[in-house]
Amino acid sequence: MSDDFEAQKTRAAAWFRDLRDQIVTAFEELEENHDTGPMRDAPAGRFEVTQTTRNSEDGSDAGGGLMSVLRGGRVFEKVGVNISTVYGTLGARAQAAMAARKGIPGMADDPRFWASGISLVAHMQNPHAPAVHMNTRMFWTPHAWWFGGGSDLNPCIEYAEDTAHFHAQQQAHLDPHGSDLYPRLKAWADEYFYIPHRNRARGVGGIFMDDHCTGDWEADFALTQDIGRAFLPAYLPLVEKRRVQAWSDADKDAQLVHRGLYAEYNLVYDRGTKFGLETGHDANAVLMSLPPLAKWV
Template identity: 85%
Template sequence: MTNGFEVEKAKASAWFRTLRDEIVAAFEVLEDSDDSAAPAGRFEVTETTRKSDDGSDAGGGLMSVMRGGRVFEKVGVNVSTVYGHLGAAAQRAMAARGVPGMDDDPRFWASGISLVAHMQNPHAPAVHMNTRMFWTPHAWWFGGGSDLNPCIEYAEDTAHFHATQQAHLDPHGADLYPKLKAWADEYFYIPHRNRARGVGGIFMDDHCTSDWDADFALTQDIGRAFLPAYVPLVEKRRTLPWTEADKDTQLIHRGLYAEYNLVYDRGTKFGLATGHDANAVLMSLPPLAKWF
């Protein structure tokens, strides 16, 4: 399992960084294309670090956050590569998911990109996207997906978002999109509210067919689907007129998003449990939210 695997790790890490660069550039183009009088937003980039229990370096990444832009009220695009030894709680969680060898060798390596966008205009949908690779000495797998979170729903936007993802998944198997859509519907559900947090998308985790190249190609296409699935929706909705009632609807919906990420999201729990930069882990939270 470990022989030569550094090559695959490097490929995955480099791809996540490339995808990050493409998304950051596309989002800044959206900011520039808006003709409002407000200054165009730009990403502030901060290096993040992770320390092991003994204080030694254990990887890190880039946290890229834009606040108060013309189009984006807050958007974060993070990329990281971290490694080290899993703590006891994380080992138990991995073992419970069926990851072998946690008692013998708790080393891990993880790399990925994580994105959350909260919009100025209530008609423009919020969105989440994540793709990642995880490795231990006894296992490896990919995960990720994306889901749309509009506070004001448009059926044609939902249809476009899903159709674009399906077009990118179908070359990997006609049964894949229905499976990952159903997984997203289950995963992005808020049990204590008895509702989904948005209109769904695709999601997978623990994906390993033992063909690394095929699994990596699938993960890349999940990432490649994001911009064509999402950017046209922002371009269509970013200039629509909105009311204070619309903004109130948006803030209440953001409360649902915050509840989900703090209570249920697996990535949030893992990042905090393994000592990654807390600001980077929690960048997904909206700048403003409201509860009844």
């Protein structure tokens, strides 16, 4: 294994940790500063941080991460910001899925892997404030490496200006890497975050990429970083604007129904959920994306 790859892995994992720290700080500041509108008298939420581990089949060290979850705050009903760095060998099911999806030769002969990333899902107290998902990651095997990730907005009550702002920030951060990237990653998100059994998208879209490897690690890592950097300027202004709005029982009901849609997608279709469970990562961390309350009609 080359020293270059070891240095690259270290840099990627450190970046995901730094992005996690920035987001946790920004979200706790939102909680502290929420002194107007609904929930203003509730205690400000704080993140609870738990170490997570990956269970390898032979009991050897297989990595882990940090699960940071804020529950029952003034602004956030539940938000998780997880990071992990896991490694070892892929089991037979994960090997088959990886080989089929990515066409990687040699996995059966040498199934070693390394993966690091950040994953975030926020479910809001105020139905007018949109839920959101974001993740970025790096994956390595002896046969290939690639990056993936993106973010998408999931409002239960849609505001066209919020959707426009979210997408504009994504485009502004992607355009320096090529004018073709934003339209391509937006279309990819529209396809990926679609729920076939409901014949609809789970939200108003965003950007998404997977299996991204141009052969230029530095360029691909820079793109992945900018996907992460786009998140706070795309999302925080929307929360700032909507967190003070009054809501009705009907608004809250709409939120719970939409959360049911979100849960269906994550349990049935999401690749990250399937990969995390199949590779033995902490189930609570993998299922952190699920809302605290949901409703089906």
